[in-house]
Amino acid sequence: MPALEVRDVSKSFGAAPVVRDVSLTAERGELVCLLGPSGCGKSTLLRLISGLETLDSGAVLFDGKSQEAVAPHMRGFGLMFQDLALFPHMDVQGNVGFGMRMQRRSGDAIRRRVDELLELVGLAGYGRRKVHELSGGERQRVALARSLAPEPKLLMLDEPLGSLDRVLRESLQVQVRSILKEVGVTAICVTHDKDEAFAIADAIVFMDGGLVVQAGTPEALFRAPASELVARSLGMRNILPGKLVQAGGVAQVECAIGMLAVWGAVPVGVGSGGDVLVLIDERGVTVTSARRGAVPAGALAGVIVAREFRGGESELRVRVGNGELICAVAQRDAGADVKVGDDVTVVLPLGAVTLLR
Amino acid sequence: MTANRLLVIGPVAFLAAFFLYPLAAILGRSFGGGEFSPDPFWVVLGDPYYLGRIWFTVWQAAVSTALTLIVGLPVAYLFARHEFPGKTVLKALTTLPFIMPTIVVAMGFIALLGPQGLVNTALAGLFGDDGPQVQVTNTLTIIFMAHAFYNYAIVVRIVSAFWSNLSPRFGESAAMLGAGRIRTFTHVTLPLLMPSLLSSAVLVFVFSFTSFGVVLVLGGPRFATLEVSIYELTVKLFRLDVAGALALVQLAFTSAFLLVYTRLQAQSAVPITFVPVDAVMRKRRGFRDVAVLAAIVVGLLVVLSPLVALVERAVSSGGGYSLTHFVGLFTDDRGSYFYVSPLMVIWNSIRFALASMVIALAVGTAASYVIVRRRGRSGVVDALFMAPLGVSAVTLGFGFLVAFNRAPIDLRGSWLILVIAHSLVAYPFVIRSVLPVLRGMPPHLKESAALLGATPLNVFIHVELPIIARALLVGATFAFAVSMGEFGASLLLVRPEFTTIPVATFRLLGQPGESNLGQALAMSTLLMAVVTVGFVAIERFRYRNVGGF
Structure with missing residues (x-):
């Protein structure tokens, strides 16, 4: 009791x-x-x-x-x-x-x-x-x-x-x-x-x-x-409306920044074509200058819109497709040297994408 | 520059000539006038009779204060913690007794509880002439009741203002720590309220200590306070030296109490964070609250009943209701007691009040400017100008009598002496309404006007006057009402042809006969009406949350 x-x-x-x-x-x-x-x-x-x-x-x-x-x-x-x-x-x-x-x-x-x-x-x-x-x-x-x-x-x-x-x-x-x-x-x-x-x-x-x-x-x-x-109250800021394209297997979701793979679970009761909210973890994202050679599979192309120095890390705003992504990048990481206006390659780690109803 | 000088010299000279000089004259008189002799003091302090008067004055004030607190606290609670329809009106009603002239209050109690009063008439109607009667006139009971009635508004105003800003979290915290309603009150609420309780108690004590009209009219010859003794020594026994010594003893007492009061005000015991009033009010009411409310509202009505009784008695004659007594005021030509007709009395009161109002406005406004400009030590100057309020009316009248009966200022037989006494009591009220507005005036306002090319006179007329106009109106109304109701000093200073309403009422009361009582009641009712109208005007015109008494 x-x-x-x-x-x-x-x-x-x-x-x-x-x-x-x-x-x-x-x-x-x-x-x-x-x-x-x-x-x-x-x-x-x-x-x-x-x-x-x-x-x-x-x-x-x-x-x-x-x-x-x-x-x-x-x-x-x-x-x-x-x-x-x-x-x-x-x-x-x-x-x-x-x-x-x-x-x-x-x-x-x-x-x-x-x-x-x-x-x-x-x-x-x-x-x-x-x-x-x-x-x-x-x-x-x-x-x-x-x-x-x-x-x-x-x-x-x-x-x-x-x-x-x-x-x-x-x-x-x-x-x-x-x-x-x-x-x-x-x-x-x-x-x-x-x-x-x-x-x-x-x-x-x-x-x-x-x-x-x-x-x-x-x-x-x-x-x-x-x-x-x-989600917002817990401090998450990358929240985009999206459409579930494929529900089975590794799910696929379409949103403003492009087509993303979802490794986690799909919300119960949402099938292909259903509306979802796409939640992208701002930490762990890799941002590298586009000039640094090969673009890995599943990577997104974007442009740096703003960057803000936050002590141990930098906050980058990256324009990707028709949307914007906020990425927290550790100072010692590769992305640390990109500047506003640079073309960049954005790689989301596995499990960075969560779907909400 | 000269105008500025005049502004300072004017009020200071007024204070010196009409307040400090009379006090010095009392001092001189009680030391035997000329040759130094402490004899009058030995008379006072060595005579069991006078020691008895001092003791009586102290303990009747103590009992009155206790009673006033008991009556005032529940009402203070009601206003501090509850929101209900009609609250503003009820709050104003509560203040009414305090602004009433003492003679009106005394007459109200006679109308309610006197031999021909409302209560006894009703009892006679129910049980016949041999039935039970309330006999409280010429007893201590009625004095205590009148003092509580007169002063409970002080407790209500001061305590409820404090209480309403006291966070209800204190009480709730106590409840959450296991304290029930009673222990929350005794262990938390009461100690937190203590500064406001003490300062209101000191004020009530001082007012009861120097009470004159109530004791003289209701108490009869047996119960003389110091104030009444001074009056009788002066008017009936012509022992001016002993009266002076008594006045000084009383002054010593009141100064000590007022000193305690300012100390209490200054160190409000514990620093408490106050919260906005809105956060405190209880708007939702359960059954229990309604019961509390009902009880207190009924209590309030009982407390206000003397004023109601006054009006009722004034309009009743010979078993029915009529305006006989009022008509009598305007047609009386029997020349009964009066050297002057009642109509003349009313006219006296009005013209003296108007004259006092003008003087009080001039002195009070000028004094306010003096206080505001004294940035550093404005507190001391403020206290000095407010001092006339701390001196009892009879002492003041007595001081005028002994000071202005010979050169350099001989005012014997002049109506001026009365008007000056009234304005001396009234101008502190002008200061209290004007000063806060002057203090709140942005300093750059005048400077801007001056830089725009306005002369000092133009600045005053076009910038300052419009801003302080409402405060002046409030101050003027106060001054008028105070003068209309002034009793103690008037009784000592007045000459028959200059008799005012309160004095005439008192004299009428000393005359036998129903029509004399009726006319006394009618006069008091008129006075009450004038003061009430003034009070309503003040409530309408004063700036919210600015100024306070």
Whole structure:
């Protein structure tokens, strides 16, 4: 039995549906990320699970028991808000100990656990600090410690790193996951940042327009995004409409940049002549100057339209046929010396092409 | 340059001559006038009677403040956290008692709870003349009630403004950490609200501490605050030295409280990130919220009932409704108490208010310019110009009495003394409406106009005046309403032929007879109507979110 089960949950504000028939599950100790563009209903879903908003329909079950009649503060869930909402009138240990004081634990036990948690989040000795004296990253970790302190059965995190700058965010993503895993808490994390989701999640639930679009492991989502939106959200940019020419064997697909061989599976239910979306991995593509002799079989001829230096690699925009292809080329590769306007030969590696419905 | 000089000298001279000089005169008088002698202070501080007055003033203010907070908090919550139809109107209604002249508030309570008041008339109608009666006039209860009624708008305004910007995430976080509604309130919301609670409590305390009209009219002779004692010492006992000493004691108290207030304002305890109001409002309402709303709305109506009762009593006579009392105001020629007819009283109030308004506008606007130009230390200058607000009305009147009864400024018997006192109380309101607009004016505006060839006068007429016009209108309305309602200083300074509406109402109340009470009620109703119209005008004309009291 999953620890958390959300079953066909819907919620409207006025006439606008915000969450529509959403179902998801989280196993004990699992870290689930709700990923999606802002306004897709993911934060509202957290508020529905926490009980801060009431359901229009559906059910939230924990350990198989409906939470409908349970007040938010009695559910034993934790919720960490994006703005953290650290109590400004208390110091760090006051904040971290708050939940345990509400459970009326003994002062001794509270002190011990506060120290333990501050140690866990790397803030040992910060107990007496004032909240407004902390840096952004420190506040974020205090908020995490505060949420974990009362030992919630389920921890929800709403854009936990949303207020931090990029560098800090990247270093904390890994920390958050390792802390959550160490504690072993079941957690749901809301984010709009795919890198954050990949860094934290065991499983990703992709939402859009109040609906669940796709759910699965990060790898599964990346391998076979269910829609163009999911693909684009995961950072894929070479997405072209195409027509399936041959479905059997090594499939062939016709698109703006030419005829391509598809080594992977063809979407279920699409036959020859069917419309598909062609997804081309931008990494691993070989781009060489056309003057360098022989053109291998299956190669495409193109012209460099733009190139951008990106540190370890360069991003090339190559005009191929009637379309454009974005290629990330490592600096040390052959393609590194091509210039805008050069005629080039483009070779796609096996498995670079994926088809979506 | 000379015009600039005049702009600075004008308001400073006004403040020096009509505020600082009278205060100095009180000081001089209480030290025995001429030869230094601390005797009046020993009289005050050594006499159990006066110590008792001081103690009474303190604890009645404390109780009044507590009661005001209890009444104000739920209403503050309602406005801070709920969105509902008619909210703007209800909010304005809530503020109404605070801007009412004290005499109107006192009359409202007499109309509601007095022997011939609405409640007792209704009780007599139900149970007969021997039935149960509410007897609260001349008791502490009615003083406390009136103070709460008068001041709860302060709590509502200050606390709800603070509360509405407080992120609801704090409460929700507490809930997610296992705190129920009550513990969320006591452990999180209340401590977070504390700065606003404290500063509104200090203000309410100061106002209750210096309360005059309410205590004098409703409390009767047994309950004299310092303010009432000063008045009686001056007018009835002619002990000006002791009155002066008491005034100084009171001034010391209020200054200390106002100092605490500014400190509280400055260090708002903890830095809190505020969120826009829109993010906070609860628009969706369950059954429980509706119940809360209903209870608070009913509570509000109860709180407003004295004003309603005032109007009701004013238009009822001999068991039915009629305009007898109002007609009486305009036809009275019995020469009963008055040296002047009621019509003359009304005319006095209006012309004094107009004159005070003009002076207050001139002084207040000039002072605003002085404050704005003092970029560095504008806070100190601002506080200095606002100081007349911190001095009680009776103290001010008393100061005028002892300062302007001889050269260099002898204003005895002149109506000017009244008008100057009124404008002194009124001009801080002009500053508070004009100053924010002046501060918000882009500095390059005037420079652009000057570079386009406008003379300083032209700049003022064509650029600045249109911009501050609405603020001036608001300030003028405030000044007019303040002057119309001024009671404490007027009572000390007024000569019979210059009697104003509040003073006349008070004198009428001292006369026996139903028609005198009726006319007092009618006068108060007129005053209330004038102030209400002014208030509606202010609400219409003031810039949203600019200025504030």
